[in-house]
Amino acid sequence: MTPAGRRIAAAAEELFYSRGITAVGVDLIAERSGVTKRTLYNQFGSKDHLVATYLRERDQRWRSLVQAALDVGETPVEAVTAPFEALRTWSETNSRGCAFINALAELPDPSHPAHRLATDQKLWLLNLFEELATRAGCSHPATLASQLLVLHEGALATQPLSVDTLSTTTELARCLVRSSVRDQERQALDHRP
Amino acid sequence: MTPAGRRIAAAAEELFYSRGITAVGVDLIAERSGVTKRTLYNQFGSKDHLVATYLRERDQRWRSLVQAALDVGETPVEAVTAPFEALRTWSETNSRGCAFINALAELPDPSHPAHRLATDQKLWLLNLFEELATRAGCSHPATLASQLLVLHEGALATQPLSVDTLSTTTELARCLVRSSVRDQERQALDHRP
DNA sequence: GGATGTGTTCACAGATCAGTATATCGGCGA
DNA sequence: TCGCCGATATACTGATCTGTGAACACATCC
Numbered sequence: 001m002t003p004a005g006r007r008i009a010a011a012a013e014e015l016f017y018s019r020g021i022t023a024v025g026v027d028l029i030a031e032r033s034g035v036t037k038r039t040l041y042n043q044f045g046s047k048d049h050l051v052a053t054y055l056r057e058r059d060q061r062w063r064s065l066v067q068a069a070l071d072v073g074e075t076p077v078e079a080v081t082a083p084f085e086a087l088r089t090w091s092e093t094n095s096r097g098c099a100f101i102n103a104l105a106e107l108p109d110p111s112h113p114a115h116r117l118a119t120d121q122k123l124w125l126l127n128l129f130e131e132l133a134t135r136a137g138c139s140h141p142a143t144l145a146s147q148l149l150v151l152h153e154g155a156l157a158t159q160p161l162s163v164d165t166l167s168t169t170t171e172l173a174r175c176l177v178r179s180s181v182r183d184q185e186r187q188a189l190d191h192r193p
Numbered sequence: 194m195t196p197a198g199r200r201i202a203a204a205a206e207e208l209f210y211s212r213g214i215t216a217v218g219v220d221l222i223a224e225r226s227g228v229t230k231r232t233l234y235n236q237f238g239s240k241d242h243l244v245a246t247y248l249r250e251r252d253q254r255w256r257s258l259v260q261a262a263l264d265v266g267e268t269p270v271e272a273v274t275a276p277f278e279a280l281r282t283w284s285e286t287n288s289r290g291c292a293f294i295n296a297l298a299e300l301p302d303p304s305h306p307a308h309r310l311a312t313d314q315k316l317w318l319l320n321l322f323e324e325l326a327t328r329a330g331c332s333h334p335a336t337l338a339s340q341l342l343v344l345h346e347g348a349l350a351t352q353p354l355s356v357d358t359l360s361t362t363t364e365l366a367r368c369l370v371r372s373s374v375r376d377q378e379r380q381a382l383d384h385r386p
Numbered sequence: 387g388g389a390t391g392t393g394t395t396c397a398c399a400g401a402t403c404a405g406t407a408t409a410t411c412g413g414c415g416a
Numbered sequence: 417t418c419g420c421c422g423a424t425a426t427a428c429t430g431a432t433c434t435g436t437g438a439a440c441a442c443a444t445c446c
Binding site for chain 4: 216219220230231234239240
Binding site for chain 1: 401402404405406407
């Protein structure tokens with residue numbers, strides 16, 4: 001990506017997230033990034049492609065943040081709720097909710113690339129939760145993973161209400177994981193009396 | 194509201210929810226409701242007012258549904274999770290997530306009437322949870338209420354992913370309530386030995 | 387019978403939307 | 417020095433957006 005392309009992508013990300021996708025025109029993005037509309041179209045082809053790039057970059061940044069939270073080297077049980085730690089950092093600079101949920105709200109056409117990106121992101125998180133839960137020795141990893149996903153999305157969705165729910169939600173998530181681990185350990189004892 | 198006004202409101206609700214607010218023009222709403230654009234503006238004044246009406250009517254419908262779920266006469270403990278029962282019915286015909294979260298995503302201006310409506314709706318639910326939790330004898334009603342709200346919004350937010358999370362979430366909510374009631378009962382016993 | 391209110395028809399304003407055409411400029415490698 | 421490529425400037429298309437103006441039809445009520 002050329003320097004102009006990076007400036008365009010950065011301006012698009014800021015504007016799309018803060019003002020909404022449909023509400024932001026390409027003219028504004030070009031003006032904000034100090035670039036002509038012609039350059040924008042030479043780089044990205046269409047607004048839809050620019051939207052897809054916006055979501056793709058955001059997804060990558062989010063996954064890197066989660067990976068960083070996993071890399072600090074916690075115990076397997078603590079690692080399960082690492083995405084909630086990442087969310088705490090993320091929320092400090094992203095207070096307008098989940099960009100993917102917002103994108104789905106604005107772009108109802110299921111064939112739009114944003115749909116795949118949004119769905120893939122959530123499913124990635126769901127699978128990550130399940131994998132981490134399995135590794136930590138939880139009793140029903142799939143069920144726990146979907147519960148953690150709901151908690152995660154709920155914390156994101158209630159964010160624009162300016163009611164602090166993240167700390168309470170994180171605590172509940174940790175509690176669920178610990179309880180699930182205990183269940184598994186008890187079952188293991190019961191089966192080997 | 195005149196007959197034409199009702200038709201307009203009905204068409205607007207259907208279109209706004211299924212396609213998004215910004216993406217739907219007043220011309221389309223007028224055409225769908227068999228009405229001229231002039232009549233639409235005579236009835237509602239502006240698109241923003243029509244949007245506000247759309248959200249207000251939806252809010253009323255939702256609150257009636259929750260009230261109906263409460264009126265079936267369950268035990269106080271079961272009543273706490275009645276909104277989740279209402280959500281099950283609601284989801285059958287509303288599979289595009291929460292209209293208020295979606296509206297907030299599209300209308301970032303905090304002075305837009307949609308913001309107050311959305312915030313008020315969520316706070317109403319939060320207060321309802323707290324009130325029901327208190328009535329059921331839960332140990333920390335405020336904390337439990339915010340956890341239930343997060344679960345509720347999470348179940349709504351994950352709905353467009355076509356991954357069934359509602360039943361698991363409802364079960365978790367019931368489990369939290371029962372556990373909270375047990376805590377309170379145990380504390381009561383401890384304090385009166 | 388006139389007044390009022392609801393709704394219709396048609397035309398229009400002014401802005402903004404995504405996307406394109408054409409011509410030019412400057413740097414960089416061959 | 418010559419082409420090539422990223423980028424620029426300016427102007428434009430055709431569609432769509434919200435919102436308005438003015439004249440007219442039809443009903444109901446006083």
